Structure formats: structure tokens, C-alpha cells
Amino acid sequence: xxxxxxxxxxxxxxxxxxxxxxxxxxxxxxxxxxxxxxxxxxxxxxxxxxxxxxxxxxxxxxxxxxxxxxxxxxxxxxxxxxxxxxxxxxxxxxxxxxxxxxxxxxxxxxxxxxxxxxxxxxxxxxxxxxxxxxxxxxxxxxxxxxxxxx
Amino acid sequence: xxxxxxxxxxxxxxxxxxxxxxxxxxxxxxxxxxxxxxxxxxxxxxxxxxxxxxxxxxxxxxxxxxxxxxxxxxxxxxxxxxxxxxxxxxxxxxxxxxxxxxxxxxxxxxxxxxxxxxxxxxxxxxxxxxxxxxxxxxxxxxxxxxxxxx
DNA sequence: TCAAATTTAGAAAAAAAATCTACAAAATAA
DNA sequence: TTATTTTGTAGATTTTTTTTCTAAATTTGA
Numbered sequence: 001x002x003x004x005x006x007x008x009x010x011x012x013x014x015x016x017x018x019x020x021x022x023x024x025x026x027x028x029x030x031x032x033x034x035x036x037x038x039x040x041x042x043x044x045x046x047x048x049x050x051x052x053x054x055x056x057x058x059x060x061x062x063x064x065x066x067x068x069x070x071x072x073x074x075x076x077x078x079x080x081x082x083x084x085x086x087x088x089x090x091x092x093x094x095x096x097x098x099x100x101x102x103x104x105x106x107x108x109x110x111x112x113x114x115x116x117x118x119x120x121x122x123x124x125x126x127x128x129x130x131x132x133x134x135x136x137x138x139x140x141x142x143x144x145x146x147x148x149x150x
Numbered sequence: 151x152x153x154x155x156x157x158x159x160x161x162x163x164x165x166x167x168x169x170x171x172x173x174x175x176x177x178x179x180x181x182x183x184x185x186x187x188x189x190x191x192x193x194x195x196x197x198x199x200x201x202x203x204x205x206x207x208x209x210x211x212x213x214x215x216x217x218x219x220x221x222x223x224x225x226x227x228x229x230x231x232x233x234x235x236x237x238x239x240x241x242x243x244x245x246x247x248x249x250x251x252x253x254x255x256x257x258x259x260x261x262x263x264x265x266x267x268x269x270x271x272x273x274x275x276x277x278x279x280x281x282x283x284x285x286x287x288x289x290x291x292x293x294x295x296x297x298x299x300x
Numbered sequence: 301t302c303a304a305a306t307t308t309a310g311a312a313a314a315a316a317a318a319t320c321t322a323c324a325a326a327a328t329a330a
Numbered sequence: 331t332t333a334t335t336t337t338g339t340a341g342a343t344t345t346t347t348t349t350t351c352t353a354a355a356t357t358t359g360a
Contacts, residue, residue, distance in 0.1 A: 012202035016166065019316060030340045035318075037338090048205040051296055052162035055198040061298050066248065066255055083292045090299040095292040098216065105216055105286065109298060136255065142233050142245040146201055146296060148211050148259060149240040169347060180309045185349075187307090 001046075004029070006150040008037055009046070013147040016050045053146070060111045064138035067124070068102035070131035078129040085127050091119050102134065151196075154179070156300040158187055159196070163297040166200045203296070211259045214288035215266055217274070218252040220281035228279040235277050241269050252284065 004027060011018060011026060018026075024034045041047045056062050071078055079097075086095050086106070094107035106124075110116045116135075125133065154177055161168060161176060168176075174184045191197045206212050221228055229247075236245050236256070244257040256274075260266045266285075275283065 009202070009204065013204065014199075014201065016200040016202045021316075031317090032319095032341080033339050039318095044208065045205050046208045048203045049164075050166040050200060050202050051164065052159070052166045052200050053198045053296055054159065054163065054298055055195050056298070058194065058196045059298065059300060061300075064246070066246070087293045092293060093296075093298070094294050096214070096216070097289040097292055099287040099289060102286075104292070136252075137249040139247040139249060142247055142254070143237045143242060144244050146203055146243075148204055148206070148209065148243070150209060150211075171347075181348090182310075182350095183308050189349095 005037060005041065008034070009041065009150060010147070012038070012047065056109070056141075061109045063110050063112050063116060064141070065108045065110070065116055066136040066138070067106040067108055067120075068134040068136070069104040069106060069124075070101075070133075071103050071129050072131040073129065074103070082127060082129055086124075089119075089123055091123070151300075155187060155191065158184070159191065159300060160297070162188070162197065206259070206291075210261045213260050213262050213266060214291070215258045215260070216286040216288070217256040217258055217270075218284040218286070219254045219256060219274075220251075220283075221253050221279050222281040223279065224253070232277060232279055236274075239269075239273055241273070 007027060008023065011023060020031050020034045020038070023029075024031045027034060029037075038047070056064075071082060082104075083095075083097075086092055086104075091108050091110050092106050093109050094105075096105045097103065098105050108116070108119065110119055120133070120135070124130070157177060158173065161173060170181045170184045170188070173179075174181045177184060179187075188197070221232060232254075233245075233247075236242055236254075241258050241260050242256050243259050244255075246255050247253065248255050258266070258269065260269055270283070270285070274280070
């Protein structure tokens with residue numbers, strides 16, 4: 001992983017539609033050289049996948065909530081059960097086990113407040129072993145990026 | 151935006167490398183039909199962009215922190231200033247203006263605790279108008295997806 | 301119902317990706 | 331140092347995919 005690879009990953013993280021030709025010009029390399037570097041990064045698993053990102057304002061999923069959540073207990077069984085269930089919920093975009101007052105931070109995207117209420121009552125709080133939840137509502141998205149600078 | 155478009159967006163959000171041919175088979179459409187639908191979704195801005203997602207465990211940026219932050223005041227000037235500055239910080243992957251006890255929730259990715267300390271002291275807390283911060287550390291990533299189910 | 305607009309399919313052309321061969325540079329071993 | 335292997339690169343060729351074009355089918359609106 002040299003400087004060229006890092007530049008390449010930076011470019012692909014910003015725009016994966018760039019052709020190897022375009023990348024070769026930006027990186028001052030031949031098309032083949034760029035191609036081989038990309039294939040290597042894919043093989044090694046550094047590049048996990050390529051995805052399309054949608055514009056949340058164009059689809060009806062602009063209501064974002066951060067839910068801080070506690071389990072009633074922290075036995076391995078309860079933790080595993082909760083984590084296996086929560087990943088299945090399509091409204092949950094991100095879920096992190098964290099330090100501090102709460103056990104988990106969840107990022108949830110739904111259509112509106114009513115959809116969130118529905119989600120909370122019929123899906124999230126019906127999961128086993130949930131102690132308490134605390135919802136924080138997004139007012140605006142100041143920054144959202146998938147690009148990790150190397 | 152019909153059911154076919156929703157299926158198409160679901161597929162592209164999961165794997166943007168699928169060829170129009172492969173998509174046409176999954177959707178029972180011709181290559182041209184798929185092609186035109188994709189171009190329309192791109193034109194309308196529903197599809198914002200295509201990006202490569204990296205495997206965080208393969209690069210040295212696995213230390214993730216959620217920073218809850220308050221401003222000293224909420225005048226338009228202070229808010230604008232803060233938001234303009236925070237988006238520039240490469241360590242900040244996500245930043246949301248939120249309701250509740252704190253004004254902002256930031257998701258920050260760095261190499262390790264030392265890098266986070268450095269970031270906090272030399273970058274984040276040197277921004278103007280910051281009241282208080284509260285850091286919550288990620289123990290594990292239970293779920294992370296960019297896919298919004300339609 | 302009819303006309304206009306949109307969507308679709310299939311074929312053809314253009315562009316890009318993938319493969320192949322060969323050469324050059326760098327790393328390793330004798 | 332020199333020979334040998336490995337790795338990375340370039341250019342040409344083949345294969346695949348994308349894009350364009352034409353025409354037919356379907357949907358939409360008056």
C-alpha cells in the first residue's frame with residue numbers, strides 16, 4: 001500500500017465510475033498498471049464493494065433518528081440475541097456497541113415521525129432484553145461521507 | 151418510481167458492479183430498459199453517485215468515536231461558522247444537527263486513541279464557539295450499511 | 301377514442317474492461 | 331557483485347459492456 005494506492009482509493013471512494021483510463025491520467029500510470037492495482041486491492045479485500053449512494057431528499061426516508069439503547073443485562077446470550085435481531089431491521093442503517101451510559105447507538109432512517117413511532121413500538125422495543133431507549137432526532141445532516149482518508 | 155425502480159435501486163445499492171445485462175436478467179427486462187431506468191434515476195438525482203467502500207479492518211482507521219457536542223450559543227452566525235469548519239475535518243465522517251441535550255452528533259474515525267486525542271485537542275476543540283463535548287467510544291460495529299430500503 | 305409521450309426491445313456502434321506478451325525495475329540469493 | 335526471481339508496468343489484442351439508434355409497444359392525457 002503505497003502513496004499511489006492511497007490516491008487511487010481516495011479517487012474510487014469519491015467516484016467509482018471513473019474509468020481506468022481516467023484514473024491512469026490522474027495518477028500518471030498506464031491503464032494496465034491502474035487495472036492491476038485495483039484488482040489487487042479488491043483481491044486483498046481492501047476494497048469491499050462498489051455501491052450506489054442515493055439522495056435521501058429524493059426518496060422518502062429523510063427522517064433520521066439516533067437511538068441510544070441499554071440492555072437489561074450484558075450476558076453473552078443477551079448481547080448475541082440482540083445483535084442478531086437488530087441487524088435484520090431494515091430501518092437500522094448503523095448500529096454500534098459503545099462505551100458509556102448506553103450500550104448501543106443506532107442510526108435509524110424512516111419516512112416520518114409516525115413511521116418512527118411505528119418502528120419503535122412494533123419492531124425495536126419488541127426485541128428481547130431491551131432496557132431503555134433514548135431517541136435523538138436529526139434536524140439536519142451537516143456531513144455524511146463514506147470516504148475514509150488514508 | 152415504480153416497483154421495478156425500487157428493486158433496481160436495491161440491487162445497485164448492494165452492488166453497483168452488476169452489469170446492465172445481469173440486472174436485466176434479475177428484473178426480467180431488456181438491457182436497454184434497465185439502462186434507460188438507471189440513466190433516469192441518475193439524471194433526476196435519485197442516484198447521487200457510485201463509490202467504493204473500503205474494509206475498515208484492512209486499513210488503519212478502526213477507532214471510531216461518537217462525539218456529542220454543544221455550542222456555547224445558537225446564533226445563526228455561530229452555527230454556520232461551526233458547520234462550515236467541521237465539514238472540512240477529514241476525520242469527521244458524519245455530522246448531524248440534532249435535538250436534545252446536545253446540538254450535534256459526530257461520527258469520527260481515526261487510527262487509535264492517541265490519534266483521537268490529537269484530533270480532539272488540535273482540531274475539534276480549537277473550532278470557535280464549542281461549548282462542551284462528550285466522547286463515546288465504539289466497542290464494535292454491529293451493523294453498517296449505506297442501503298436504504300424503499 | 302385518438303394522439304402524444306414514454307417505455308421497451310433488438311441490433312449496431314463505440315467504449316471500456318480484461319487478457320496476453322514482453323520488458324524493466326526492484327528485491328533476493330548465491 | 332552478479333545472477334535469479336519477483337513484481338510492476340506498458341502496449342497490443344481480445345472480450346465484454348456500454349451507449350446509441352431505430353422501431354414497436356405501452357401508457358398517459360385530452
